[in-house]
Amino acid sequence: MELIELFSRTLDVTLPVFAMVFIGIGLKRLRWIDSAFISTASALVFKATLPTLIFLSLIKADLSVALDVPLLLFFAAATLAQFCFSWGWAHYRVPHAERGIYVQGAFRGNCGVVGLALAAGMYGNYGLSAGSLLLGVVIVMYNALSVIALAAYQPGQSTDWRSLSKHIATNPLIISVFAALPFTAFSIPLPSWVITSGDYFASLTLPLALICIGATLSVASIRVGSQVALSASSMKMIVLPFASTLVAWLVGFSGPQLGLLFLFFASPTAAASFVMVKAINGNVALAANIIAITTLMASVTVTAGVFLLRLLGWI
Template sequence: MSLLDIFLATLNITLPVFAMVFIGIGLKRLKWIDQTFVNTASRLVFRGTLPTLIFLSLLNADLDTTFNPWLLGFFALATLASFLACWGWAILRVKRPLRGIYIQGAFRGNAGIVGLALAAGMYGNAGLSTGGLLLGVVILSYNVLSVIALATYQERQDGTGVDWASIFRHILHNPLILSVLAAIPLAILDINLPKWLDTSGHYFASLTLPLALICIGATLSTRALRQGYRTTFSASIAKMVVIPAVATWLAWACGFEGRELGVLFLFFASPTAAAAFVMAKAMGGGETLTANIIALTTLLASITVTAGVFVLRVSGLI
């Protein structure tokens, strides 16, 4: 296969995902959708369609080939290492009030939507299964570590401090975690859903990726990028270039290859999660800088993810 063929094959994976994001931008500009639609659709995805997608992908997965505890452990350790590295850099180069926002924006990726969509585009159901297993680690690690960073450098406006019990209660009740916990025992026991229920579930789950990606595009605001651009640029380069490159190299050095290496790269290379904005706002401010980072990393992702997949394919690693 020539370099041109590899490049075109790479575009066939990444462009459909980012095209939906830009369609979301266009629909919002044309006023065909508004913020009310985005809020409602986002809740539907988070509470219904995405958990269904993860549940069905795991239920139909061959866990003997997709479940790898070493993969989950590596992702957790690499996430912790990237979190600590971002914290160290923030201490050196970022003003104290902005450090928590910077750390969260630089390490927390949108693996649940963008990463999963890319994994599905590259590896089909096997990618969804591997990504679904990783999402349990993603949800726990990203939420807990983000809370730690934000709580260290920010105080709630009401002066009451961080409600840790409420935060951990929300993590334990997270629909994505519950879908993983519900699916794994059924998959291990090789229990199948009735045909009609499985088909209906797939119809419902198929709404997830296009709807979620359109909502991401509709929430982007390039106007916000004019404020605090230096900190925004620094966090975005860390998120989209440094962390994916270093983490993927370490994964390869540890022996991961093929689908597992590809999914790890796609998860680490995902742009900053939109959930970071919600958490920053709920914990006392910094939402403007967070919105800046989300917008810039999402725009950069169409270039950096495509380039990364192309390099890995040319190298024969995935």
């Protein structure tokens, strides 16, 4: 009976998130939403509602709790280790032209939407606040490391650090993190009507973003998915998150810290990876397959992971 209750509590965290993804699939199949809506809504989330959500979650946060330096450092180190391991595996197991896409698909998670949604569902304000700080760290790393991996294996491409630096500096999510820090650090209050209006606007973020993720999935592309896509997806959703979480536990993380790390590690491949591959005229079909497969796998692997960690008493 205890196992059933534990599994039920696990589903309470993961099902609301992935239900929205499947609703997005259904709405697209019913043609209630189209590509124009998805494009506009995705841009709105990235440029406005998600930065607002991150900003508000940070100014409401207690930095003495949310600003966990060991957690941030471990997450950064683990992300770098995942990148290096994926690259090493791809070097020996993946065709040369597809290695960069494999590496990016295997280590780059959708922490900004799926990871943050799961963190909010599981840990409330702490999940949003601490998760937003983790997001600020990982956005910089994801962009820099992805450019390196893609440029290394794409003929005629080189790492444009000036362009990369500009891309990072103008990223709305990073800007929102730094914009919120003075308000949090010096306890600068905002008018209550600003907070309330911001909450209304920010509340659009997670359902809208998750519906767009579902609407962009292509079952047809999954059916013709290559072995490389399946390998990268298995690496992203099974090997790396469980190995990284085990290491985190061994070095002393537990409770909400470990749970937050797992949810971010176990997030499916970020949709931004497709955009970067398309920008360099790479194998966009492979990138799309990895995103689709990992997103569908997440509903099973994340639920199983949270259930197992709770069963072990680690979170």
